[in-house]
Amino acid sequence: MPIVDSPRNHDERDIPEIGPVRRWTLPSGEEGYLVTRHEDVRRVLSDPVFSRAATLEPGAPRYAPRPSLGVPDSLLDMDAPRHTRLRGIASRAFTRRRVEAMRPGVQEVVDRLLDDMARTGPPADLVEALSAPLPITVICQLLGVPYGDRVTFREWSTAMLSVTDPPEKVFEAAGNLRAYMSDLVASKAAEPGDDLLSALSTADEEGDALTGPELVNLAVVLLVAGYETTQSQLTAGVHALLRRPELYAELCADPSLVPSATEELLRAHPAVPQLLFRVTTQDAEVAGVTIPARSGVVLSAVAANHDGAVFADAHGIDPRRDDNVHLTFGHGPHFCLGALLARTELQVALAALVSRFPALELAVPSSEIPWRAGHLVSGPTALPVTW
Structure with a gap:
């Protein structure tokens, strides 16, 4: 699922009005720029002038008043060439061939x-029955993380993704999870198994091995992003379908729509409704607007996903939508990095649900379903269903 670099959580009511690049006051009180159109967001995300690493530099614009929780050796906050090298090593585990080979195992779970x-x-409760155990089982198997430790590291990851807990608590949770991963990586290096962390901890192809801090921070990112986002995305997607029973019935009648429906739910109801933050390393022009060097730039992927210039009926849900460039x-x-794996888990789970539970429906009114608050990942914390 999406790697989380979103400064805050929000829902559809917070989607900025889609329009030209414009000046915008950041929650920190500083002045920055807001980018909402699909074409413009894509343009900025592919331009190295708009830097992630620069957001952590001393004196750089800050999105929010609270301290940044970024880590210099994290994949999230690197630019080329360090990002290119680290991502190239990590991406070997997420090739299309490798992920497709994992599909039978996902189906079994x-x-x-x-x-x-x-x-x-x-x-x-679909969260406890399916949405939570599925991705955490898959990512534990992939990385070689003991499934029995899930209660402990889930507490840490939940705290890390909070936007309301005191910074001290967030830093403590991040430190605990890094220490846990450091011990686990050391054990993998001593006694390798058939898992990704063992492969990465022992890799040394033409001097291409990861440093200790790089590997530990990568392991933290892969673990947290590998289940938190997929869990919430699956829950939010099923909730959206069951709120519109005719949509769920359409998939039951034609399961071949599951892949396109999965993409549409990702577009319309993302579990990580990202506001992505960048800092310009030099003057840059976007859609005719000059953005000076050292400016904070906020990109709304949610707004871009609802851009009517790209998506017909952008605020609706069309499980038959083709060429969904969300x-x-x-x-x-x-x-x-894990998009292919996330898609596989979502597709397998949704296809199995519509096949085995065609009468699935919400067991309580939608208004009574609890949602996460104060968290970077959005979605129901419980989804009572019946059939």
Whole structure:
């Protein structure tokens, strides 16, 4: 799923009006620029003049008044050439061939979880029955992280993604998770297994090995982004379908629509409704507007996903939409590393649901479903369903 560099959480009511590049007051009180049109967001995300690394430099514009939680050795906050090197190493685990080879294993996990849900009978909480255990099982298997430790590292990751907890608590959680990963990486180097962390901790191809801090921070990013976003995306997507039962029924009648419906739900209801932040390293022009060097630039992927110049009926949900060029996974060098894996999990889970539970419906009114608040990842914290 999308790698999280979003400064805050928001919902559709916060989508800025789509329009030209314009001056915008950041929550920090500083003046910056806001980019909302699909074409312009894509342009900025692919231009190295708009830097992630520069957002952490002393004296750089700040999106929010609270301290930045970025880490210089994190993939999220690097520019080329360091980002290119690190991403190139990490991306070997997420090639199309490797991810497709994982599909049967994902299907096996989904089938087992839905077997348990059917056996227990309605009602059920889809978060606990499917949305949470699926991605955490898959990412633990991929990385070689003990599934039995999930309660502990989920607490840390939840704190890390909070936008309301005191910064001290967030830093403490991040430090705990890095320490945990450091110990795990060391154990993998000593006794490698058949998993990604073992492969990365022992790789040394033509001097291409990761440094210790690089590997630990990459492991943290892959773990947190590997399940937090997919869990919420699956839950939010199913919720959107069950709020419009005719849409869910359409997929039940024609499961071949699941891939396009998955993309449409990613576009219309992203779990990470990103406001991406960049700082210009020199003067730059976007859509005829000159943005001076050392300016803060905010990009709304949500607004871009609702740009009527690109998407017909942009505020609706069309499971048959073709050529869905949404920006939920980003664009350019920081395009989501795990996008293929996320798509696979979402497609397999949704296809299994519409096949096995055609009568699925919300067990409570939509207005009673609890949603995450104060968190970088958006979605229901519980989804009571019946059938």
